[in-house]
Amino acid sequence: MSHEHLGCACCNLPHLPAWTAGLLPDTAAGGELDAAFQQAYSRHARTLAPQATIFHNGVIHTMASGGSKRVEAVGIAGGTIMATGTLHDVRQAMQAHALREVDLDGRTLLPGFVEPHMHVLPSALYRSWLPLTPFQQPPRQQELDPEYSFHSISRQIGKALDQPDTLPKDKGGKPWVLGFGVDPSLMLDWEDITVTQLDPLSSTVPILLMNSSGHLAYLNTAALNAAGITDTPSGVLTEINIAKALQAAPQPRLLEFVASLKQVLDNASAMGLTTVFDAGLGATEHPQLEIGLLKLAALLGPVRIGAALFTKPEEQALDEWLQHYTPDLDSHGDQRFSIKAIKLIADGSNQGLTGYQNEPYACAHEHSVPGVPDTGLSNYPVTSVFTSMLDKAVGHGWPVLVHANGDKAVDYVLDSYRQVLTPRPGILSEEEAQKRRQLRLRVEHASLLDDAAIDKMAELQLNPSFLIGHVGYWGHTFQRTIFGQERVQMLDRCQSALNAGMRISLHSDHFVSPLGPLRMMEQAVFRTMEAAPGKEVLNQDECLSRMAALRAVTLDAAWHCHLDHLVGSLEAGKRADLVILAQDPLDESVRKLRDIAVEETWLAGVKVHGNNKSSGAMAQ
DSSP states (O other), X not given: OOOSOOOOGGGTOTTXXXXXXXXXXXXXXXXHHHHHHXXXXXXXXXGSOOOEEEEEEEEEEOOOTTOOOEEEEEEEETTEEEEEEOHHHHHHHTTTSOEEEEEXXXXXXXXXXXXXXXXXXXXXXXXXXXEOOSBOXXXXXXXXXXXXXXXXXXXXXHHHXXXXXXXXXXTTSOBOEEEEEEOGGGSSSOOOOOHHHHTTTOSSSOEEEEETTSSOEEEOHHHHHHHTOOSOTTOXXXXXXHHHHHHHSOOOOHHHHHHHHHHHHHHHHHTTEEEEEEEEEOOSSOHHHHHHHHHHHHHHSSSEEEEEEEOOSSHXXXXXXXXXXXXXXXXXXXXXXXXXXXXXXOBOOTTTTOSOOSSOOTTTTTOOOTTOOTTOOBSOSSHHHHHHHHHHHHHTTOOEEEEEOSHHHHHHHHHHHHHHHSOBTTTBXXXXXXXXXXXXXXXXXXXXXXXXXXXXXXXXXXXXXXETHHHHTTHHHIIIIISOTTGGXXXXXXXXXXXXXXXXXXXXXXXXXXXXHHHHHHHHHHOBOTTSTTOOBSOGXXXXXXXXXXXXXXXXXXXXXXXXXXXXXXXXXSBOOEEEESSOTTOTTXXXXXXXXXXXXEETTEEXXXXXXXXXXXXX
């Protein structure tokens, strides 16, 4: 299979350069980018001065690095946490400040949640497309749609076609239907989508639907013709042809894109997130402009943003990053944006049937991807290239995030990590090897892990970040169709990783699964297969405690992102990034954690989301 590189949406889309070609160059002239952001963010957190505040009379979990404590009060001033402890002690510590006191009235105060792996720019780009995901629309957007099918998405496409004036137009003024998030693996009946299914919907209006995995697209004949694609009559496209199709499709406009970017980050704030980590920045030919977009979004918006630099499977691509950037591992003060790591991609998506496996997919005789073997595909046919790039990145002091879904991909990734982290006489000293291991090197998704893989990861001091939606949303189809009963037991082994001494985090890979740290906690604690008729549990032994799950979306997620010295816990000296919840997620009587209301979100001592309940009163 010919491709630039393989990856799911978590890899920031191999065709993103083509998609944004019409957007990014236009932003360079005349301060247009700044103007667009000022228009979108006419009022933002940086215009508000943080007030000195004491929170009390509620449930307050510090999630402190030395062990979480439940305290009576937290005091903040100047955007910084000043004191935690008894109300008396906090009042004493805050005597120098003219302050207000906020009565939590029994609500729960926590450190702001941290999303350690999402994709901000692709999420914004897709925001204007027709949502054809297997998830319900707000307010139930974290729930699977029980009626999801090709028939249901056809109805949505039909409604869009009935309103041609509202459809996006290409450069020639021709309307298109652009849809994202299509996932045959979660349909009531898995139906492989081709021109046979799409052409009856329209023979004249081009239809382009993006698979939720991010590296497959489905086109009707009109779209194939508009893009000049003649070598893929099925209409099922992979990377290179997707790029060609998107060049012909309608391009996003700057103001619309910035507004969509704001919506993505506002939604994150509404979920209680105060920090998000973009795990694949710089995929276009204009990385400086991408970085500029996120810097402005972080400066003006309601969340901090960290990032890893997306790297194609070519040493030259890595060399470009190493030449022009260094990792900022010591973000200071109220720094809102920082580049932390290099991102490498070992394989594709398990639900997209491109994750690299030791055994054929159980459904290979029924479902496949054009040009992809029944064991999926490695992004590095010559694994020595991957090893060399990994060695070069960590040798330059860069933390690395390696996407690895299939068990064979995990095998070669861990073997490469072993090679670059093991002392070699005359090449790598014991001291240097240990310094490398302390970079908090990550394995992203780490979807299928056997005992040997877990032991090796622990030995090498690697850190898995789990896309826990694989269990909650896809667990049933993995068990029933894709892997089978035996191999699915290797999926997202969170508790085993903790037992082995590793620090883990939970992530959404948004837009692959919805944002929602409380939902991720719930899926890690209960491991319920939500698409299964009986809502069975997938591998009970891997269920996390509530406290462990909460750490995985607060302190340990911040630690994975080299931000724990600033955020992730309520400790004196850290930034006053807070979330106020209607209920305590550690309360054993609360089972539907995703339904806990996020009442307020505070960034650096300023409320950026929520009601006016915390207006408080000035202390006398």
